[in-house]
Amino acid sequence: MLDHRPTPPADVLIKGAHVLDPRTGIDERVDVRIKSGQIAEIGADLAADGAETLDGAGRHLFPGFVDPHVHLRVPGQEHKEDLETGTRSAAAGGFVAIVAQPNTTPTVDSAPILRSLREQARREARIPVGFLASITRGLAGETMTEMAELRECGALGFTDDGKPVHNAGILRKALQYQKLAGGIIALHEEDPTLSGKGVMHEGVVSARLGLAGIPSISESTLIARDAAIAGYEGGRIHIQHLSARESVEVIAAAKAKGVQITCEASPHHLTLTDEAVAEKLDTRLKMNPPLRTEDDRQALIQGLKDGTIDCIATDHAPHAREEKEVPFEQAPMGTTGLETAFAAVYTADILPLALLVEKLTAGAALLDLPTPEIAVGRTADLVLIDLNAEWEVGEAGYESKSENCCFGGRRLKGKVVTTIAAGGIVYRERILNAV
Numbered sequence: 001m002l003d004h005r006p007t008p009p010a011d012v013l014i015k016g017a018h019v020l021d022p023r024t025g026i027d028e029r030v031d032v033r034i035k036s037g038q039i040a041e042i043g044a045d046l047a048a049d050g051a052e053t054l055d056g057a058g059r060h061l062f063p064g065f066v067d068p069h070v071h072l073r074v075p076g077q078e079h080k081e082d083l084e085t086g087t088r089s090a091a092a093g094g095f096v097a098i099v100a101q102p103n104t105t106p107t108v109d110s111a112p113i114l115r116s117l118r119e120q121a122r123r124e125a126r127i128p129v130g131f132l133a134s135i136t137r138g139l140a141g142e143t144m145t146e147m148a149e150l151r152e153c154g155a156l157g158f159t160d161d162g163k164p165v166h167n168a169g170i171l172r173k174a175l176q177y178q179k180l181a182g183g184i185i186a187l188h189e190e191d192p193t194l195s196g197k198g199v200m201h202e203g204v205v206s207a208r209l210g211l212a213g214i215p216s217i218s219e220s221t222l223i224a225r226d227a228a229i230a231g232y233e234g235g236r237i238h239i240q241h242l243s244a245r246e247s248v249e250v251i252a253a254a255k256a257k258g259v260q261i262t263c264e265a266s267p268h269h270l271t272l273t274d275e276a277v278a279e280k281l282d283t284r285l286k287m288n289p290p291l292r293t294e295d296d297r298q299a300l301i302q303g304l305k306d307g308t309i310d311c312i313a314t315d316h317a318p319h320a321r322e323e324k325e326v327p328f329e330q331a332p333m334g335t336t337g338l339e340t341a342f343a344a345v346y347t348a349d350i351l352p353l354a355l356l357v358e359k360l361t362a363g364a365a366l367l368d369l370p371t372p373e374i375a376v377g378r379t380a381d382l383v384l385i386d387l388n389a390e391w392e393v394g395e396a397g398y399e400s401k402s403e404n405c406c407f408g409g410r411r412l413k414g415k416v417v418t419t420i421a422a423g424g425i426v427y428r429e430r431i432l433n434a435v
Contacts, residue, residue: 001154002097002128002369003121004087007424009037010380013048017056017384021063021374022354023361032061034380037423042376054418056384060353063372064096064381064421067338068363069161069186069240069264069313072098072129074117076105081318081401086338087126088427089316089400093338094383096127096372096421097364102134103162109134109145111153118154127421130156130367132186135174139163144173147181156367157184161240164190164222171226175235184367186238187226189247190289194218199329201290205274209281211329214290216244223247227254227261238366239263241315243289245299252308262366264313265300267341268406271348273297276406283324283331284406287317301350304359311362314341318402335406340393342385343412382420389415 014032019042021027031046032039072086081089090098100117102108108117114133121129133155137143139162147158158174165171165187174185195218200206202213223239227250230237242248242263254261274291285291303309317334324331337344345356364371372381394408419427 001156002130003118004125004128004422005123007422007426009423010034010420010425011036012052012054012425013046014054014056014061014384017059017061019061019374020354020357022358023063023371024373024375026374027354032374034420037380039374039376039378039380042374054384058388059384059386059417061374062094062357062383062385063361063374064383064419065094065342065360066364066369066372067095067098067314067316067341068311068367070098070100070316070338071103071318071334072100073318074100074104074120075113079320083121083124083129084126085399085401086316087129089336089338089398091127091419091421091427092399092416093341094385094416094419095338096381096383096419097130097369098127099130099132099156099367101159101161102132103139107134107138108132109137111146111149114150114153114155126426130369132157132159134158135160135165135185136170141166141170144170144177147174147177147183151181151183155183157186159186159188159240161186161188164188164192166192168225168229172229172233175230175233178235184236184238186240188240189219189222189226191218191222194221199286200277201274201292203274203293205278209278216246216292216296219244219289220246220250223250227259230261231257231259234260236260241266241269241289241313242300242303242309243269243292244296248299248303248308251303255308262310264311264363265304265309266313266315267337267344268335270297270300270312270350271344272406281328283326283328284335284404284408286328286331286333287315287335287406288333304351305355310366312341312345312359313363314338318400319404321403324404334404336398336400336402336404339398339400340405340407340412342416343414344407346387346414347412380420380423383416384418386415386417387413389413391415
């Protein structure tokens with residue numbers, strides 16, 4: 001159910017990299033041979049045998065990352081991003097597969113729209129991309145989409161992301177249909193009667209700045225409701241972009257009760273707080289859910305460590321420059337994040353390296369997709385990264401069409417050198433040396 005444009009299968013030898021895959025247990029300096037797009041051999045001192053050799057000395061080779069939460073803005077908002085630029089941005093960040101959300105213009109809520117998107121992806125997408133369809137028509141929260149038909153057309157699951165499913169009865173019906181159609185139901189959790197017209201986290205900082213706040217309970221209370229409905233129906237739900245301590249606690253309690261619930265956290269919520277907004281009223285720091293407190297940030301980190309939070313997802317949300325170059329209160333929510341995801345979390349030094357790699361690849365299994373692994377016989381889905389390379393975000397521009405990255409201007413460590421997706425080389429850093 002993933003689509004991409006044809007890429008010539010790679011025949012390369014990655015020489016001398018430190019190979020780390022927490023699932024297969026490999027954690028050592030070895031060579032990796034890729035032949036016809038598949039991992040053919042892993043070992044020491046492998047001969048090139050005429051294949052291109054990539055210098056891995058001083059670099060790390062990981063299984064490629066998978067992002068289950070990306071906004072590609074197609075169809076209808078191509079001035080912000082499109083399939084080519086969005087997947088190029090993903091490849092530059094080490095991602096080998098991404099999943100696009102349906103809050104587009106028009107909404108991805110019918111089989112013809114989904115079929116058209118998949119055909120377009122087969123022409124334009126640099127890496128494999130999958131699509132979620134909406135739960136309700138037009139994201140209006142009132143009328144269900146034809147879930148079974150959409151699944152037959154290739155929808156990986158369903159979400160009204162950008163909006164909550166405010167009607168509990170609609171969510172219950174969706175979970176009942178899920179038993180027939182399959183596919184994950186992913187939820188943007190926000191009670192609009194609590195979040196109102198808020199533009200940042202409700203707390204000390206918002207009070208100091210005089211800005212309307214979004215309380216953390218607007219997220220956690222809806223998660224609690226939806227977890228209860230999922231538990232009652234025996235359905236499977238995925239909670240998007242967790243941001244608050246109370247939310248982590250609700251998820252943990254639901255899992256302890258046996259509810260089939262998974263969740264994700266985003267790099268910006270793991271590394272920044274609402275104090276960043278106070279330092280600089282930058283619209284690139286405005287996203288939904290908003291940056292919250294240090295206590296919330298620490299709860300998210302602990303949630304990743306203890307397994308409450310299943311994966312890291314970017315919620316890559318591009319906006320045109322003129323849309324963000326307005327007063328903070330008027331700017332749209334959202335930040336780009338595909339090109340900075342690994343480096344932002346790695347630089348913050350909040351997770352062991354193996355756990356970071358595991359959480360950046362774990363999004364695949366949540367959508368019933370194969371998880372990239374470094375093992376002989378597997379399709380090459382790999383990323384070669386220089387952990388010591390320092391770079392300033394945005395200094396050399398972006399592969400994305402948009403520039404609204406909350407890490408813009410910050411110095412990060414860890415630079416993607418090469419990405420191999422679906423067996424083909426899809427990204428090379430411009431200064432990459434072949435030997």
